[in-house]
Amino acid sequence: MTRDTWQRLKSDRYGMSGFIVVTIFAIVALCVWAGLLGQGWSEVSGNRFESASARHWFGTNLLGQDILQRTLFGTATAFEVGLMVTVCSTLLGTILGGLAGWYSHGWLDEIILWLKGVLDSIPFYLFAAAVAFALQGSPWAMHLAMIITFWTTTARIIRGEVMRIKQREFIDAARAIGLPGILIVFRHVIPNTFHILLVQSTIVFVAAINTEVILSFLGLGIKNGVSWGLMLAESSQEVLAGHFGNFVAASTSLFLLLMGFNLLADALQDALETRGELN
């Protein structure tokens, strides 16, 4: 079953190029975490605004820091934010959406829907700023703001899917062998939503990286480290003075990674969709 999905994914050229791009970025991120790449991101290693050379491939910034090093480190930051937000918000969304769908129109469903409605009605950037202030500038404020707001979409999708799946006969069959409701949700209902969760989490991943850039640009994001968003924020001054190194490096990396992820998500959706029809 998973092998079939992989076969279909492999025959999709756009999907595969997306997969390769994402894999390369992921390897870079792993190397940064392992301490092999991008460790000199905060060092002043040259003069200010050096242009590209053998020593500084992408040149240097206002402070004389190497832009390549900062771009590589920014990749790790992007993956760290993306992974953390995706894992936490998907887990939260799956559990709450699953419970809401299973006990649909009951009190638990009402509470979860009410919570979702409240969170969805707050303007996101205002909310991120509020969380950042409330946590006194904690480096996790941005992650938290995203997790708290991103789970609602996943929960809405999963809730609908669970309400559909619980009508199916194998759920009756699970009850007929004496499985209690809560176990049926997690053993038989949620596993049947994995194809949707996989696609949804790639979408969340992209949104998290995107949002990180915007929040960092606004000064609500990354505190200890460097990210593509911070590089873009720096470049807003530099571009006026005619230095494009930071701007081009950060926006190109962002574009490539997001493009890769979107192609992959699209191809995944197609590959998994066919499976759904077979069943």
Add this chain to the structure above:
Amino acid sequence: MSAPALRVNDLSVWFETGTGRVPVVDHISFNINAGDATGLVGESGCGKTMTAMAILGLLPATGVGVSCTGIEINGKDIHTLDGSRRRAVLGRDIAMIFQQPATALDPVFKIGQQISAVYRRHTNVNRQHARQAMLDALQSVGFKQAEDIAAAYPHQLSGGMRQLAMIAMATVCKPAVIIADEPTTALDSSTRELILHQLNRLQTLHQTAILFISHDLAVVRKSCRNVMVMYCGRLLEKTDCQSLFAHARHPYSAGLLSCIPQISDKRPAPISSIPGQIPAATDLPTGCHFAPRCNRVEDQCRTSIPQLDHENGGGAACFRPL
């Protein structure tokens, strides 16, 4: 004499609606002995599946009412059991085989995993033992390559194989009672023979009591010793298969039998049908539910309800039996 494997006493099920109670199963009682199969036949919507769901206690908690003076398995009342104790009985002492093998298996797990999970839920054994029990169950329904079937996902099997896998799943704990809800309706006729054969073999082997729900009298004749005819939530006739087919006593049963087309040398007679229509559950006639369609109806049928003679094995619930 020992207690029957399944005893259902005075079971009623109704829907709660805005305008009052709508009866779907109306005071039915029956016993099935170990090693016996009893057919429950009737038209769609007469309450067959509701009876099965009520016996298992799987009806939704809201909107549906159930009253009953006892549902016993081997003399043990399961109707009064609460949540977790009832769940311990389901799958172990009583199991169900569903109509649609295509949808009654979880599409994301392998057949073997699903059968082992049932076994492990009801026994305290390790993975190896559960796996062995699972393979035995698959072999006992006639799979020669049990390992291959265990490693397959439901969509990789044909309809008949899936239904055999369902039977393996239902029998893995060797329950005393199996409820088979139209197990062959979704299958073609040659597969049907195979399923019935395996079901009957296991029934004799494990001395299981089977409640065989069907709308197909021919299937019931082939696989059951006794038969109950249900109409609008009531049992109209309860007898053994032989006497029903030789001499149906209730006009409705006789009408059903005459609807089976006969193959003969003579010029085919027109296919007969029972005149009139099934009354709506919200608007049932007082007295005998079949009275408006019956050609032997008299005044008494319209005012009072005929009863089965439970002491003498049932017979027909009719004031003017054939």
